Amino acid sequence: MALIDLSKKEIHCKIVYYGPGRCGKTTNLLTVHSSMAEKARGKMLTIETKGDRTLFFDLLPLNLGKIRGFNIRIQLYTVPGQVMYASTRKLVLKGADGLVFVADPLQVRRERNIESLEDLRASLLEYGLKLEEMPLVIQYNKRDLVDTPIPTLTVAELEADLNSVYKVKTFEASAVTGMGVFETLREISKQTVRYVTNKHLLHETK
Amino acid sequence: MTDKSPNRDFHGEIDDAIDNLFSPHAGAEQGPSAAAVSDKPGSEATAPPVAPVKAAALPASLLSADGTDAFGPLEEALLSLDWEISSDNIEKTRSALKEIQGTFEVDKAVALMEIFSLMDRLLEAMAIAPQSVSTSAPKTLQEGLQTLRAAAGAEDLSLIEKTLLDPTLSELRSAIPNIPKDYSKLVQRDSPRPQSVSGIEQKTAGAAQAATVKSASSFTLVQAGAAEEDLLPELPLASGGRAAAVLIEAVNAHLTVLGKCIAKRIIPIENLFAKTPGYEKLHAIHTELRERLERQKQNLIKALGAEYQAGTAAPVEPVAGQSAKSAVSTAAVCPWQTVALATWGGKTVGFLPEQIAYEAKPANKVRKCGPFLPVKKLKRGFFSKIGSVVQGELGSHDEATLKALTIPVAVPAGTEDPRADSSLLILFKENSGMAFWLDESTEQLDVSTGCRWEALADPNTFVAGNLTVKGDTIPIITMRSV
Numbered sequence: 001m002a003l004i005d006l007s008k009k010e011i012h013c014k015i016v017y018y019g020p021g022r023c024g025k026t027t028n029l030l031t032v033h034s035s036m037a038e039k040a041r042g043k044m045l046t047i048e049t050k051g052d053r054t055l056f057f058d059l060l061p062l063n064l065g066k067i068r069g070f071n072i073r074i075q076l077y078t079v080p081g082q083v084m085y086a087s088t089r090k091l092v093l094k095g096a097d098g099l100v101f102v103a104d105p106l107q108v109r110r111e112r113n114i115e116s117l118e119d120l121r122a123s124l125l126e127y128g129l130k131l132e133e134m135p136l137v138i139q140y141n142k143r144d145l146v147d148t149p150i151p152t153l154t155v156a157e158l159e160a161d162l163n164s165v166y167k168v169k170t171f172e173a174s175a176v177t178g179m180g181v182f183e184t185l186r187e188i189s190k191q192t193v194r195y196v197t198n199k200h201l202l203h204e205t206k
Numbered sequence: 207m208t209d210k211s212p213n214r215d216f217h218g219e220i221d222d223a224i225d226n227l228f229s230p231h232a233g234a235e236q237g238p239s240a241a242a243v244s245d246k247p248g249s250e251a252t253a254p255p256v257a258p259v260k261a262a263a264l265p266a267s268l269l270s271a272d273g274t275d276a277f278g279p280l281e282e283a284l285l286s287l288d289w290e291i292s293s294d295n296i297e298k299t300r301s302a303l304k305e306i307q308g309t310f311e312v313d314k315a316v317a318l319m320e321i322f323s324l325m326d327r328l329l330e331a332m333a334i335a336p337q338s339v340s341t342s343a344p345k346t347l348q349e350g351l352q353t354l355r356a357a358a359g360a361e362d363l364s365l366i367e368k369t370l371l372d373p374t375l376s377e378l379r380s381a382i383p384n385i386p387k388d389y390s391k392l393v394q395r396d397s398p399r400p401q402s403v404s405g406i407e408q409k410t411a412g413a414a415q416a417a418t419v420k421s422a423s424s425f426t427l428v429q430a431g432a433a434e435e436d437l438l439p440e441l442p443l444a445s446g447g448r449a450a451a452v453l454i455e456a457v458n459a460h461l462t463v464l465g466k467c468i469a470k471r472i473i474p475i476e477n478l479f480a481k482t483p484g485y486e487k488l489h490a491i492h493t494e495l496r497e498r499l500e501r502q503k504q505n506l507i508k509a510l511g512a513e514y515q516a517g518t519a520a521p522v523e524p525v526a527g528q529s530a531k532s533a534v535s536t537a538a539v540c541p542w543q544t545v546a547l548a549t550w551g552g553k554t555v556g557f558l559p560e561q562i563a564y565e566a567k568p569a570n571k572v573r574k575c576g577p578f579l580p581v582k583k584l585k586r587g588f589f590s591k592i593g594s595v596v597q598g599e600l601g602s603h604d605e606a607t608l609k610a611l612t613i614p615v616a617v618p619a620g621t622e623d624p625r626a627d628s629s630l631l632i633l634f635k636e637n638s639g640m641a642f643w644l645d646e647s648t649e650q651l652d653v654s655t656g657c658r659w660e661a662l663a664d665p666n667t668f669v670a671g672n673l674t675v676k677g678d679t680i681p682i683i684t685m686r687s688v
Contacts, residue, residue, distance in 0.1 A: 064220075185228060
């Protein structure tokens with residue numbers, strides 16, 4: 001749930017990067033963090049996990065600046081992708097205003113992508129939310145692997161697996177090189193801020 | 207249309223702000239190098255796994271015909287595990303680890319036993335409670351693998367003891383979380399391998415849940431399924447060595463705890479239920495529970511055979527012995543001090559004296575009441591009061607209530623109208639009563655000692671349970687069971 005403070009004229013939106021383990025969610029945030037000017041971003045909160053796996057979540061606050069007097073802030077979260085952290089994932093998902101589903105293009109992870117998207121849908125349903133009604137963008141990550149001998153899925157296959165129902169905007173990306181990371185973030189930010197302001201602010205200011 | 211326009215402007219402003227924020231010249235500086243990202247701690251970047259440090263030379267036993275070493279499958283399994291901790295990957299890693307252990311020379315295998323054991327315990331912990339295991343656990347296991355590889359190639363283990371073995375042991379020890387062990391898996395019939403933990407744990411929990419549900423819904427169902435569940439499982443033969451010794455020690459410790467629990471927790475409660483009228487069903491459930499646990503205990507003792515260390519259980523044996531004694535006496539303890547014996551429908555039955563509200567040979571008019579007895583008919587004369595005729599809980603009601611009260615008459619199978627000399631007995635408790643035409647009047651029997659009580663759980667019978675007195679079984683009728 002977005003936090004709207006009318007006295008301070010602040011809007012906080014929560015965007016969650018979701019996807020199977022090792023798909024590159026944290027790398028997306030690290031790329032954003034390292035590329036943003038300091039005035040626009042806060043400190044990235046990431047839990048040190050030694051084994052370079054997300055245990056709880058990563059958090060990166062971004063400041064969009066003022067729009068019509070409202071200071072708009074976006075908080076980017078990731079969830080732990082491993083199957084066993086379902087409860088943590090669900091907790092992080094609570095109150096999400098926008099979602100980025102990061103898909104892993106490796107052939108061996110095909111089932112995991114589908115399971116993770118289904119997990120996302122089911123978790124949202126438990127909060128009374130429908131995935132198809134929320135701002136959602138799908139990112140096909142690790143496209144830099146396409147030219148390597150590692151077996152990867154084509155975009156068509158990924159579309160068929162993950163986007164045949166929701167028909168949302170998709171982006172090819174390579175989080176390690178930065179390709180597509182900002183395109184994804186830009187789109188989901190727009191969708192999310194619109195969604196939040198439509199849902200809360202415009203109704204109140206009418 | 208008119209109010210959409212401001213919205214469109216507003217959305218336009220949002221889009222501009224976002225585009226501005228994420229444009230290269232303003233907020234975002236796009237196109238970071240891959241190295242800049244992947245060097246960060248906590249990165250999920252798919253960095254290639256670090257090539258393991260190979261030992262100088264491996265003995266022939268650890269090399270296959272095509273020159274590949276025996277650590278390959280374990281290495282592969284550990285990489286998969288690092289990718290994702292799943293039951294499949296854990297199983298694969300455990301079997302690969304076992305295989306490696308078998309290929310080591312005997313003296314080295316013995317010397318490295320603790321590393322193998324700790325690695326296996328860590329994997330076991332991952333299977334039982336993955337959330338409690340540190341995310342660095344797969345890395346720790348990989349370190350264990352490197353140590354094993356180095357040890358396999360080393361001519362003298364003492365040379366790498368301080369530099370490699372000790373640090374690895376310490377890492378492995380600290381990586382294992384403190385998870386309470388559930389040795390119940392040892393008696394799971396569905397466990398073909400004692401090492402396979404994840405599935406077993408779930409089955410154990412499932413079985414426990416199922417048992418709870420069963421006991422809550424239908425006690426008789428539990429009784430029916432209990433015998434089958436309590437069968438001695440086909441326990442795998444423990445292989446020799448330290449692992450087996452640890453297992454035996456664990457089972458003996460489990461037996462000790464089991465004995466304590468039965469003696470100190472279950473039997474006192476069982477005795478309490480036995481002595482409390484109205485708790486016959488709970489008493490029966492508790493008795494069943496104790497008996498099942500004792501059967502499990504016997505199963506384990508039988509499986510251990512000569513390895514059963516009575517000494518381990520010795521501190522609790524007096525209690526356990528007492529418990530066994532108590533167990534017998536529990537079954538023998540009658541919840542009541544005295545019962546009123548009578549002949550009803552040609553059979554000797556017992557009633558609880560405190561529930562008897564009326565017993566006498568009433569006037570003939572009472573005998574013609576049929577299946578329902580108006581209590582007012584018990585009046586002895588025109589001016590007498592019903593309250594003076596009845597006693598106990600029934601006698602505490604006021605006269606007006608008693609006059610309006612009608613009590614059903616229990617008719618034993620195959621009997622017709624009461625005989626002219628039969629006595630009428632009324633049981634009354636908690637605002638409900640039942641009348642019985644007795645063939646013979648009651649006589650008090652002291653049942654405080656030397657009697658065996660077995661409660662019945664069937665709510666559709668008059669009989670609360672059976673009392674065995676000097677070899678004779680007497681059904682006891684209580685108002686609650688009626």
